[in-house]
Amino acid sequence: xxxxxxxxxxxxxxxxxxxxxxxxxxxxxxxxxxxxxxxxxxxxxxxxxxxxxxxxxxxxxxxxxxxxxxxxxxxxxxxxxxxxxxxxxxxxxxxxxxxxxxxxxxxxxxxxxxxxxxxxxxxxxxxxxxxxxxxxxxxxxxxxxxxxxxxxxxxxxxxxxxxxxxxxxxxxxxxxxxxxxxxxxxxxxxxxxxxxxxxxxxxxxxxxxxxxxxxxxxxxxxxxxxxxxxxxxxxxxxxxxxxxxxxxxxxxxxxxxxxxxxxxxxxxxxxxxxxx
Numbered sequence: 001x002x003x004x005x006x007x008x009x010x011x012x013x014x015x016x017x018x019x020x021x022x023x024x025x026x027x028x029x030x031x032x033x034x035x036x037x038x039x040x041x042x043x044x045x046x047x048x049x050x051x052x053x054x055x056x057x058x059x060x061x062x063x064x065x066x067x068x069x070x071x072x073x074x075x076x077x078x079x080x081x082x083x084x085x086x087x088x089x090x091x092x093x094x095x096x097x098x099x100x101x102x103x104x105x106x107x108x109x110x111x112x113x114x115x116x117x118x119x120x121x122x123x124x125x126x127x128x129x130x131x132x133x134x135x136x137x138x139x140x141x142x143x144x145x146x147x148x149x150x151x152x153x154x155x156x157x158x159x160x161x162x163x164x165x166x167x168x169x170x171x172x173x174x175x176x177x178x179x180x181x182x183x184x185x186x187x188x189x190x191x192x193x194x195x196x197x198x199x200x201x202x203x204x205x206x207x208x209x210x211x212x213x214x215x216x217x218x219x220x221x222x223x224x225x226x227x228x229x230x231x232x233x234x235x236x237x238x239x240x241x242x243x244x245x246x247x248x249x250x251x252x253x254x255x256x257x258x259x260x261x262x263x264x265x266x267x268x269x270x271x272x273x274x275x276x
Contacts, residue, residue: 032173032191034166035094041170045092045099046142047160047200049167050074050131053086059161059199060089061211062144065136067243069147069236070198071214072109072129079115081107089133091142093162094169100142106132108243110235119217125184125230127216129198130239132247145200148210149233152181153203157212159190159227161199180221186213187226201229 035041050060050070058074068089075082084104092099113126156175163171173190180187188201192215202209213229220226 031175032171035160035170035172041092041094044160044170044172046145047170048089048091048098048100049093049162050198051088051090052082053088057162057167058197059163059215060131061198061200062089062091062137062142063147063211063236064144065139066133067144067240068104068131068133069200069211069214070129070131071216072113072127073115073123073216074198075107075109075129075131076115081109084131087131089131091137092170096168100137102133102135102137104131105134106243106246106248108239108246110238110242119219119228121185124216124228126235127230128214128232128235128239130236130243132243145202145208146210147232147236148203148212152178152186152231153205153212155203155205157188157190158202158204158209159188159192159196159199159215160202161192161196161215163192163196179224179226181231184231186229186231187221187224188213188215188229189224190215190227192218192227 035044046062048060048062048068049057050068051057054077058070060068060070060074063069075087084107087104087107088101089104090098090101107129108131109129110126113123113128117123119127156177158172158174159176160170160172162169176188176190178186179189186201190201192199196215197217199215200211201213201215203212211232213232216228216230218225219228221228
């Protein structure tokens with residue numbers, strides 16, 4: 001681990017929900033473009049903006065009808081986990097209109113993530129959070145993206161994100177490359193900026209895009225400025241188990257039972273047994 005740390009110098013230039021997020025990368029071959037219309041954004045509407053009540057944001061992605069994947073540092077204020085009620089997910093937000101908007105009811109991060117440790121190599125590996133929507137978004141409205149579960153794919157990847165100066169519409173970089181990979185850490189030559197933390201990195205092998213990594217931040221690896229991310233399957237699997245274990249109990253629904261002639265469906269109904 002110490003050897004790897006000498007090769008990765010992470011710039012703490014983040015500006016997400018915790019004043020942290022991905023920093024801009026200089027890639028002269030970038031083809032980052034804004035998806036300014038609903039038609040352009042439609043394929044990517046399961047990617048959305050995770051907004052804080054304090055006015056900051058990160059990028060998040062719907063991976064099931066009620067679960068959004070984002071960066072762990074996006075759900076911290078300093079060293080404290082934010083209250084779920086302070087967050088809102090706006091799927092496919094385009095110039096003030098979202099395909100769906102939901103409050104958040106639950107947040108989970110792994111206990112191996114330490115917000116006080118900044119962008120260490122150890123933290124980047126687990127800079128992943130799951131948030132549960134207070135109300136599911138039906139799949140006929142939005143089709144969630146899957147997390148890629150195979151070996152790290154070769155070939156180009158793409159990134160869809162919000163960011164500083166383009167916070168009102170999704171932007172997509174059609175092609176960038178994984179230029180470094182080591183022990184669960186990834187370095188990519190993708191162009192990103194403040195607010196892009198949590199942005200999904202897609203592989204497009206075998207049809208529709210699947211999420212192969214999330215953007216954690218920016219830094220230097222082997223003398224090259226890169227966007228930094230992590231390998232996801234094991235981390236996301238652990239977070240799903242943790243989320244199921246910690247899921248808040250549903251609120252009890254109380255009905256008043258009355259005796260007698262209440263026939264409106266809310267009172268008790270008594271059946272007389274035959275022969276009594």
